[in-house]
Each structure stands twice: as C-alpha cells, then as structure tokens.
Amino acid sequence: MVSDSEMIEQRLEASAGVVPVLSLENTVLLPHSLQLLRITAPLDCQLISDVLASGSLLAIDLQQVCSRTGSILSPGTEIRPVCLASIVSPAQLEAGHYSLLVQGHCRARSVTLLNTDTPYRTAMLDLKPDYYPEEPVIHREHRQLELIEHYSRILYRSRF
Numbered sequence: 001m002v003s004d005s006e007m008i009e010q011r012l013e014a015s016a017g018v019v020p021v022l023s024l025e026n027t028v029l030l031p032h033s034l035q036l037l038r039i040t041a042p043l044d045c046q047l048i049s050d051v052l053a054s055g056s057l058l059a060i061d062l063q064q065v066c067s068r069t070g071s072i073l074s075p076g077t078e079i080r081p082v083c084l085a086s087i088v089s090p091a092q093l094e095a096g097h098y099s100l101l102v103q104g105h106c107r108a109r110s111v112t113l114l115n116t117d118t119p120y121r122t123a124m125l126d127l128k129p130d131y132y133p134e135e136p137v138i139h140r141e142h143r144q145l146e147l148i149e150h151y152s153r154i155l156y157r158s159r160f
Helices: 004-012 042-054 140-160
Strands: 019-023 034-039 056-064 082-092 099-112 120-126
Touching: 004 082, 004 120, 019 042, 034 140, 042 082, 042 099, 056 099, 082 120
Parallel strands: 019 056
Antiparallel strands: 019 120, 034 099, 056 082, 082 099, 099 120
C-alpha cells in the first residue's frame, strides 16, 4: 500500500518537482487541512485553470504585506516556505472566477523560482515532510490527569 507522502512525492516527480505558486493574502494553508478559496484575480484564475487542466499540484504561499504602507511586498527571487496542495473540489463561476476547496499535503521550501512563459510564478520545490513518532513523547493519560489537577486548583482558588 502506498502512503500519502509517497503518493505526493510521485505526483511532484511527475511534474519534475515544478509547481505553480499561488500567493494568498491573509490565508495560510497547513498540511492535512482543507481551505475554501474564492479566486477572482485574472492571473490567479489562469493559474487555477492550468492546474485543473494538468491535474497537477500547486504551492500555497502567504502574500506578504508591508505593515506600514499596506502595499504588497515583492517576493523577489525567493519564496518562503509553502504548503504543497491539491484542488479537491473546483467550481468555475461566472466571469471565469473559481470557488475551490484545496487540501494541504505537506510543507515545502522553494529550491528555485523559475522564469517560465507563464504569467504566474512557478517554483521547484523540496518537500519538508513532518515527522510523527510511532510512540508518543508523553504519556497522554498521565498528562491529562496532571492538567485536570492544575485546572481544578485554579478553579478552586477563583471561587474563594
């Protein structure tokens, strides 16, 4: 049986490790989470259209905004860590806009931003899979009892 991480690696290898980068303002996609998005910008709609046509993955990046001026900061030649994602449920709306449900798969870091003939950014990614130990680091039942004891002391003090 093929694991999820192996399947993602195979899909990424199928595209030679190169995926389009969708920068979103005020939205962070985490691995193993789902996010509903409405895409209206023409360049982003073109990116989504190309991803849907090819069945490829995409990288979701947090768009950086200057806190003083409110202007969008240029990404330059580097991008920050991204979340590698796939489109679970697409719906094309009137005027070419999209409503999407995307699923995050794993964190990744850009090896290099590529100059391509596409109007949007593409990047070659290096996957950074999360590590989950087989055995928990803490004894969960003991920790739960410990927390209940501490909270009960706090509640008892607040009553008197």
